[in-house]
Amino acid sequence: METVLEILRGLHPEIDFESCDSLVDDKIIDSFDIVSIISDLNDEFDITIPAEEIVPENFNSAKAIYAMVERLMEE
Amino acid sequence: MQKNVMEYLEHTVKRLPDKVAYANEDTQITFQQVYDRSRAIATLLSNDGFYKEPIVVFMEKHPNEIVAFYGVIYAGNYYVPVDEEMPRYRLELIFKSLQPRAVICDENTQRLLKGLPFDGKVYRYDEMLATAVDEEVLDRIRDKQIDIDPIYIVFTSGSTGVPKGVVACHRSVIDYIDNLSEVLRVDENTIFGNQTPFYVDACLKELYPTLKFGATAYIIPKSYFMFPMKLVEFLNKYEINTICWVVSALTMISAFGALDKEVPKFLHTIAFGSELFPIKQFNIWRTHLPDARFINLYGPTEATGMSCYYEVNREFGPDELIPIGRPFSNTEIILLDENNQVPKPGEEGEICIRGTSLTLGYYNNFEKTAEVFVQNPLNKSYPELIYRTGDIGKYNEYGELVFVSRKDNQIKHMGHRIELGEIEMAASGMDGMKSACCIFDDIKKKIVLYYVADAPASELAAYLKSKLPRYMVPNVIEALERMPLTPNGKIDRVYLKSKYMTEKTGKPQVDSR
Numbered sequence: 001m002e003t004v005l006e007i008l009r010g011l012h013p014e015i016d017f018e019s020c021d022s023l024v025d026d027k028i029i030d031s032f033d034i035v036s037i038i039s040d041l042n043d044e045f046d047i048t049i050p051a052e053e054i055v056p057e058n059f060n061s062a063k064a065i066y067a068m069v070e071r072l073m074e075e
Numbered sequence: 076m077q078k079n080v081m082e083y084l085e086h087t088v089k090r091l092p093d094k095v096a097y098a099n100e101d102t103q104i105t106f107q108q109v110y111d112r113s114r115a116i117a118t119l120l121s122n123d124g125f126y127k128e129p130i131v132v133f134m135e136k137h138p139n140e141i142v143a144f145y146g147v148i149y150a151g152n153y154y155v156p157v158d159e160e161m162p163r164y165r166l167e168l169i170f171k172s173l174q175p176r177a178v179i180c181d182e183n184t185q186r187l188l189k190g191l192p193f194d195g196k197v198y199r200y201d202e203m204l205a206t207a208v209d210e211e212v213l214d215r216i217r218d219k220q221i222d223i224d225p226i227y228i229v230f231t232s233g234s235t236g237v238p239k240g241v242v243a244c245h246r247s248v249i250d251y252i253d254n255l256s257e258v259l260r261v262d263e264n265t266i267f268g269n270q271t272p273f274y275v276d277a278c279l280k281e282l283y284p285t286l287k288f289g290a291t292a293y294i295i296p297k298s299y300f301m302f303p304m305k306l307v308e309f310l311n312k313y314e315i316n317t318i319c320w321v322v323s324a325l326t327m328i329s330a331f332g333a334l335d336k337e338v339p340k341f342l343h344t345i346a347f348g349s350e351l352f353p354i355k356q357f358n359i360w361r362t363h364l365p366d367a368r369f370i371n372l373y374g375p376t377e378a379t380g381m382s383c384y385y386e387v388n389r390e391f392g393p394d395e396l397i398p399i400g401r402p403f404s405n406t407e408i409i410l411l412d413e414n415n416q417v418p419k420p421g422e423e424g425e426i427c428i429r430g431t432s433l434t435l436g437y438y439n440n441f442e443k444t445a446e447v448f449v450q451n452p453l454n455k456s457y458p459e460l461i462y463r464t465g466d467i468g469k470y471n472e473y474g475e476l477v478f479v480s481r482k483d484n485q486i487k488h489m490g491h492r493i494e495l496g497e498i499e500m501a502a503s504g505m506d507g508m509k510s511a512c513c514i515f516d517d518i519k520k521k522i523v524l525y526y527v528a529d530a531p532a533s534e535l536a537a538y539l540k541s542k543l544p545r546y547m548v549p550n551v552i553e554a555l556e557r558m559p560l561t562p563n564g565k566i567d568r569v570y571l572k573s574k575y576m577t578e579k580t581g582k583p584q585v586d587s588r
Binding site: 013024031034035050054059 | 302305545546
């Protein structure tokens with residue numbers, strides 16, 4: 001989870017990612033961020049995030065991102 | 076002879092008044108509505124005394140914005156699209172350069188005008204529609220109009236830090252649209268899915284052919300370009316058959332394997348441009364849509380939209396480049412070497428464009444215009460302009476034009492044209508900045524900024540975020556003790572680039588994005 005937070009903070013140091021759960025809805029992260037985040041997550045966790053996981057619900061909060069990562073690590 | 080772009084609409088509205096011209100997920104506007112509403116807007120602008128001047132259109136990306144554009148044209152003015160995506164600083168520079176007397180807004184953008192150097196007339200789009208159309212006034216405007224009158228100004232990155240406003244007229248747009256439509260084989264059954272912003276000339280591809288042929292253009296919500304499955308679903312939901320997207324939007328879908336899950340099955344024409352298409356990604360598209368036409372488009376804003384096209388007609392290996400191809404009908408490409416001569420076949424030269432497709436030049440900047448819109452050096456007999464693109468190209472063994480490199484420090488990143496100099500100038504504006512140099516890692520597609528100052532990289536990152544459009548903010552910012560210089564005393568970019576490319580891993584860097 002800390003790794004996920006670091007990746008997010010690297011893009012937007014001013015945001016409190018621990019508490020925010022509307023990252024996509026409030027346009028806090030944009031398409032550049034998504035590509036960057038996915039790339040970093042794939043590298044850091046040695047996973048490949050498939051297209052059907054790239055949906056707003058999975059990126060609206062750090063928690064949701066981490067839940068997705070855990071799910072993919074298990075597979 | 077057609078002298079006005081709106082004649083496209085006038086012919087179509089007679090045939091297909093109730094067909095949907097432009098739409099998004101919530102709104103649909105028919106050709107009749109486009110016609111009536113734009114003429115109402117034009118009547119108001121004209122009655123208020125606006126004629127032959129730039130009118131800023133500052134609205135959310137929406138079918139209504141397109142109607143506003145046409146309203147400005149009908150009134151004999153030229154539209155200047157700006158967007159809330161543009162950072163404050165850029166908007167200020169544009170307003171200062173233009174000194175417009177009027178802006179058309181919607182209810183969302185109106186409040187964003189506060190604080191901008193503008194004290195002219197503010198129009199609300201929805202209120203303008205109440206104006207009764209005055210046919211006589213509009214006829215008189217049309218009577219006096221000639222085809223070299225401007226219709227829009229689009230701003231592009233400027234290496235000295237100030238964006239340049241490219242002014243285009245009816246004639247070059249008509250030339251472009253007629254020829255582009257032929258290549259894309261646009262007809263009444265074409266259903267476009269627009270991706271490109273309205274503040275660049277790339278959107279001409281959907282706007283005007285829709286008018287000419289009575290086609291339909293859907294405006295895809297920007298957020299969908301983050302979510303590949305949603306994008307494909309949208310394409311299928313609206314049965315979109317023709318797209319003209321920047322490469323990075325296409326690779327978003329292919330790179331995440333979306334095409335394995337769902338194919339946009341109505342797509343038969345896929346045009347792309349503004350960046351090199353990685354062959355691996357291109358082949359993924361081609362495998363899933365074997366019957367579709369794939370067309371590479373190339374051209375600078377200064378030559379109105381695109382200038383060259385290449386329809387993919389053979390296999391490409393992983394190291395090959397998809398060619399730029401050949402110019403559109405009625406445009407000529409001339410390659411010039413360092414001696415302003417045509418190079419031998421197969422040798423490199425600067426890509427120069429000759430033809431009616433050339434725009435009028437830069438707004439309020441005769442100096443910069445004269446630097447790139449120059450007398451054709453091969454013509455010693457009479458005045459003839461060419462536009463020097465700054466791109467280097469050569470012809471391959473099939474006689475197709477291939478892009479080799481830039482002459483200078485302009486790059487393409489995330490589908491946008493960027494002068495690295497503009498980023499450097501922005502950085503130089505920060506207090507205490509001693510030196511700044513930007514390089515581009517074209518393998519990992521990262522903009523890297525080296526700088527000399529006491530401030531930490533995070534401070535510079537925050538500063539640049541407030542000054543530059545998102546896509547221009549460097550991905551990596553690194554402080555140096557001093558800037559390496561060449562024997563001539565210039566910043567040694569070549570050294571910095573090779574230093575970065577070899578040292579990428581293991582060096583403490585701030586990823587500022």
